[in-house]
Amino acid sequence: MTTLHNTSTHSRPIPNPSKSLITKLNMGTGLVVGVIFAFAAYYAFRPNADTAGFYNQQNKALLAAMLFWSVGFLIGIGAFIGPFRWLIGKDLTAEEQLYLAGDGQGVKRYFKYCTDHKVVGIQYLVGVMAMLAVGGGMAMMIRTSLAVPGGHFIGASVYNSLVGMHGITMIVAMIIVATGPFGNYIMPIMIGARDMAFPRLNALSWWVLFTAIPVLCSAWFLGGIPTGWTAYAPLSVQAGPGMNAFVATILIFAVSTAVAGMNVTSTVVAMRAKGMKWNRVPIFVVGATMSVALAIPAFPTFMLAMVQTATDRVFNTGFYDANVGGSGWLYAHLFWIMGHPEVYVILLPGIAILMEIAPVFVRKPLFSYNAAIMGFAGIAGLSVLVWAHHMYISGWTPTLNGPFMVTTEMISVPTGLLFLVMLGTIWRGKPWMKLPMLGLFAVIWNLLIGGITGIYLSDVPADNYLHGSMFVTAHFHYTLMGAALTGAVAGLAYWFPKMTGRMLNEPAGYTAFWFTQIGFQVLFLGMFIAGAEGQPRRVVSFAAMYKYSNMISTGGAYLVGIGFIILLWAVIHSWRKGDIAPQNPWGAKTLEWTVPYPVPLENFDEAPIITSDPYGYGKGN
Amino acid sequence: MSNHDEELTPTPGQRAINLFRRTDVQRALLFTILWTAVFVILGLYFYPKWMPEVMSVDMKSMERIMIGFTIISAPIAGLVLGIATQAITNRHKGDTPPPDGPAVRTNGPIVAVWTVVSGIFCLIAIVWGIVEVNTMANAATTEAGTAVHVQVIGSQWVWSFKYPDQGVESDKLMLPINRPVVFDVISEDVNHSFWPVQLGVKVDANRLQTTVIHTVPTKLGNIDVKCAELCGLYHAYMETSGKVMTTDDFNNWITTNGGHVA
Numbered sequence: 113m114t115t116l117h118n119t120s121t122h123s124r125p126i127p128n129p130s131k132s133l134i135t136k137l138n139m140g141t142g143l144v145v146g147v148i149f150a151f152a153a154y155y156a157f158r159p160n161a162d163t164a165g166f167y168n169q170q171n172k173a174l175l176a177a178m179l180f181w182s183v184g185f186l187i188g189i190g191a192f193i194g195p196f197r198w199l200i201g202k203d204l205t206a207e208e209q210l211y212l213a214g215d216g217q218g219v220k221r222y223f224k225y226c227t228d229h230k231v232v233g234i235q236y237l238v239g240v241m242a243m244l245a246v247g248g249g250m251a252m253m254i255r256t257s258l259a260v261p262g263g264h265f266i267g268a269s270v271y272n273s274l275v276g277m278h279g280i281t282m283i284v285a286m287i288i289v290a291t292g293p294f295g296n297y298i299m300p301i302m303i304g305a306r307d308m309a310f311p312r313l314n315a316l317s318w319w320v321l322f323t324a325i326p327v328l329c330s331a332w333f334l335g336g337i338p339t340g341w342t343a344y345a346p347l348s349v350q351a352g353p354g355m356n357a358f359v360a361t362i363l364i365f366a367v368s369t370a371v372a373g374m375n376v377t378s379t380v381v382a383m384r385a386k387g388m389k390w391n392r393v394p395i396f397v398v399g400a401t402m403s404v405a406l407a408i409p410a411f412p413t414f415m416l417a418m419v420q421t422a423t424d425r426v427f428n429t430g431f432y433d434a435n436v437g438g439s440g441w442l443y444a445h446l447f448w449i450m451g452h453p454e455v456y457v458i459l460l461p462g463i464a465i466l467m468e469i470a471p472v473f474v475r476k477p478l479f480s481y482n483a484a485i486m487g488f489a490g491i492a493g494l495s496v497l498v499w500a501h502h503m504y505i506s507g508w509t510p511t512l513n514g515p516f517m518v519t520t521e522m523i524s525v526p527t528g529l530l531f532l533v534m535l536g537t538i539w540r541g542k543p544w545m546k547l548p549m550l551g552l553f554a555v556i557w558n559l560l561i562g563g564i565t566g567i568y569l570s571d572v573p574a575d576n577y578l579h580g581s582m583f584v585t586a587h588f589h590y591t592l593m594g595a596a597l598t599g600a601v602a603g604l605a606y607w608f609p610k611m612t613g614r615m616l617n618e619p620a621g622y623t624a625f626w627f628t629q630i631g632f633q634v635l636f637l638g639m640f641i642a643g644a645e646g647q648p649r650r651v652v653s654f655a656a657m658y659k660y661s662n663m664i665s666t667g668g669a670y671l672v673g674i675g676f677i678i679l680l681w682a683v684i685h686s687w688r689k690g691d692i693a694p695q696n697p698w699g700a701k702t703l704e705w706t707v708p709y710p711v712p713l714e715n716f717d718e719a720p721i722i723t724s725d726p727y728g729y730g731k732g733n
Numbered sequence: 734m735s736n737h738d739e740e741l742t743p744t745p746g747q748r749a750i751n752l753f754r755r756t757d758v759q760r761a762l763l764f765t766i767l768w769t770a771v772f773v774i775l776g777l778y779f780y781p782k783w784m785p786e787v788m789s790v791d792m793k794s795m796e797r798i799m800i801g802f803t804i805i806s807a808p809i810a811g812l813v814l815g816i817a818t819q820a821i822t823n824r825h826k827g828d829t830p831p832p833d834g835p836a837v838r839t840n841g842p843i844v845a846v847w848t849v850v851s852g853i854f855c856l857i858a859i860v861w862g863i864v865e866v867n868t869m870a871n872a873a874t875t876e877a878g879t880a881v882h883v884q885v886i887g888s889q890w891v892w893s894f895k896y897p898d899q900g901v902e903s904d905k906l907m908l909p910i911n912r913p914v915v916f917d918v919i920s921e922d923v924n925h926s927f928w929p930v931q932l933g934v935k936v937d938a939n940r941l942q943t944t945v946i947h948t949v950p951t952k953l954g955n956i957d958v959k960c961a962e963l964c965g966l967y968h969a970y971m972e973t974s975g976k977v978m979t980t981d982d983f984n985n986w987i988t989t990n991g992g993h994v995a
């Protein structure tokens with residue numbers, strides 16, 4: 113069995129353009145050049161502690177160092193060799209291109225600028241898991257600190273930084289949690305493509321994102337991010353040097369999402385197999401594409417908000433400073449014009465994964481493909497019109513609260529369609545309770561709770577009370593973690609055999625499922641109660657009257673923590689020595705299950721031709 | 734024989750009867766009712782239990798909405814969870830895929846009814862919300878004349894209160910019962926959010942930009958005043974207390990603090 117797994121199916125000679133510079137470059141050279149660039153930039157702009165402008169100079173020097181680190185790393189890993197060679201009229205040879213695709217390089221290619229979409233998918237998967245692990249560790253520290261009233265475990269400064277770092281780490285991880293690994297690895301195969309439309313941009317999107325990770329981590333050594341993930345001004349302008357790490361992370365990350373979004377949409381539009389008309393595209397592809405397409409217009413406002421934060425901090429421009437005619441409301445608008453669409457950028461792929469899973473595990477067609485499309489499109493369309501529900505109580509224009517309440521509550525109609533599609537698919541079927549399918553049931557519950565509590569929050573009089581409380585925190589964890597993350601984990605269980613050639617360990621998987629899901633309910637039930645009782649969010653210390661609800665929350669959090677450790681173990685263990693997976697363990701009909709493991713460099717020996725959608729399950733089909 | 738004919742061309746009435754004879758439909762219905770009951774109980778019993786005492790008109794309207802929205806959404810939640818629970822009771826065990834289900838690709842009427850019904854529920858929520866918002870806005874204008882004015886000043890990390898008409902300053906929020914109150918809120922530094930918890934209102938405090946909220950305290954008792962916007966290091970400790978008192982007690986408090994009754 114293992115022999116089959118390890119047999120390499122190479123028919124052509126392994127490319128080895130040994131004279132070319134690209135063979136010399138890898139993550140190591142990237143790190144070296146990046147660090148040199150960072151120090152050079154810091155030195156060029158080094159602050160002078162004796163001057164009055166020290167604060168501004170320091171921000172300038174740190175921001176320059178962080179951004180130049182990113183550019184230097186990309187130069188050092190060879191990201192720009194292709195365009196440069198093209199510019200001087202000496203495009204890469206065919207052999208060099210094959211080398212860039214990582215052909216025959218084994219594990220080494222994961223540490224290189226590799227254009228194979230499957231390599232990029234694995235890089236994203238490992239990166240996302242690392243970020244979730246770090247973010248989860250911070251969550252455990254937060255909840256430990258909140259186990260008892262009074263905030264004795266960690267100080268206010270560290271606590272505030274923990275909340276900010278946890279928030280932004282998780283948000284970044286969640287934006288890429290599904291479209292990164294599965295959008296890159298699985299999606300091109302699903303649509304019958306040989307690679308992404310722009311393989312070099314694909315590698316670029318990952319490595320740009322990669323450079324943001326050390327930048328974000330540097331915040332710990334610069335005094336932390338004391339503003340929460342929302343980084344409201346003017347607090348962010350007042351904040352210490354750690355804030356620069358936040359600004360630089362978002363600037364870098366926004367470039368990565370723009371590149372990735374353009375690449376994914378182009379791929380889906382232009383690279384589909386012959387015969388794959390729009391109504392035959394697998395639903396995961398539709399959901400993932402809508403998600404990244406929604407991010408393309410959303411992120412630039414966040415970028416702008418960060419540029420203005422940076423200029424306020426470096427040049428005292430005062431965009432957000434009321435003393436010179438600026439306004440913190442400007443920041444809040446820019447932030448939430450990105451922020452609300454972004455929550456659906458996170459949700460849509462997770463739901464789309466479950467819609468891909470459901471037909472396979474009940475052996476029925478997807479119920480109403482059109483309703484699914486309308487649901488996704490309706491949500492994406494409305495989601496750009498609702499941002500000010502985060503600002504009901506900011507006081508900027510109370511008369512506009514009514515209209516924003518209307519648009520926000522309208523989102524529940526397309527959201528309802530997503531429920532209908534999932535329920536219609538499982539209705540009258542016999543669900544096969546494998547791990548991916550358990551995820552579907554968990555998400556139905558979690559998204560329901562998240563949705564209903566969202567309706568309370570969208571109501572102005574209720575939000576007058578609930579805004580800024582633990583209730584909001586519980587609401588968005590039900591949607592982000594309960595729905596989107598659970599959906600992504602279901603996707604991991606589903607596609608694990610295709611991505612690793614092995615089956616995910618089932619007993620460990622089930623144990624992890626029950627620990628995380630039960631722990632999750634306990635954790636956030638406690639938090640809903642704390643919020644209803646009146647406990648503000650982001651507080652290091654709380655009054656004794658919130659004792660029990662917080663204790664419950666912390667208990668639940670530990671269960672979730674245990675669950676995720678078990679899951680992590682299951683993933684690592686199964687990846688290394690799990691049972692060898694058959695080519696199509698679930699009997700699914702989408703194209704990724706027609707290719708062997710390891711998936712050949714260009715996926716298909718013969719280009720597939722599509723004659724129907726992939727949901728032809730069931731009697732009489 | 735006649736039975737056989739019916740199956741070929743059942744009338745709508747017979748189709749409905751047949752539908753309810755199916756055990757999966759009956760089971761789904763039963764679970765729907767059970768889950769609906771769970772949510773109704775949650776709304777009626779738990780929210781009032783968890784939320785603090787209702788001490789103002791706004792808190793009353795907030796509580797009405799939490800209970801009302803929970804009960805309105807109970808049948809929907811019940812149906813969703815009813816169908817899901819039914820599916821779980823019908824699950825397939827084993828290591829091979831389950832037998833094929835019916836190849837139903839869509840059902841036009843069901844999609845239409847689902848959309849329209851969720852639209853109606855959504856409309857109820859919207860209308861309810863708009864009515865409440867309007868009532869609050871109207872009350873704010875009509876009662877402004879008789880109101881007590883309180884200037885609320887947030888600064889890192891304390892609240893202070895000025896009563897300009899009475900000429901009193903305080904670090905505790907004292908209010909007379911059954912008299913409208915208008916809060917003019919401002920910050921001396923970064924954003925804060927003024928939250929007198931039991932009054933059920935909240936508004937951000939911004940630098941150089943006054944924001945206004947209004948309410949009517951309706952019950953005697955203590956108030957917790959908190960900050961609901963992360964405002965730096967000691968945000969968690971930016972709290973104080975207050976009291977809703979009888980008019981006489983309030984006037985006494987004013988005069989003992991060197992103010993004059995207005």
Ligand code: HEM
Nearest residue numbers: 455459501502524563566567569570579580584588591592
């Ligand atoms: C029917 C669906 C939903 C409605 C009506 C809704 C409504 C709202 C409202 C009104 C708020 C603002 C609360 C406040 O700050 O006072 C809010 C916050 C939030 N929601 Fe939702 N929501 C829905 C679904 C979702 C989904 C699907 C996600 C994510 C996948 C999500 C993520 C968030 C986040 C992250 C916040 C808080 C952001 C922060 O202040 O840190 N929501 N939601």
Ligand SMILES: [Cu+2]
Nearest residue numbers: 452499501502
């Ligand atoms: Cu939102």
Ligand SMILES: [Cu+2]
Nearest residue numbers: 960962964968
């Ligand atoms: Cu505060």
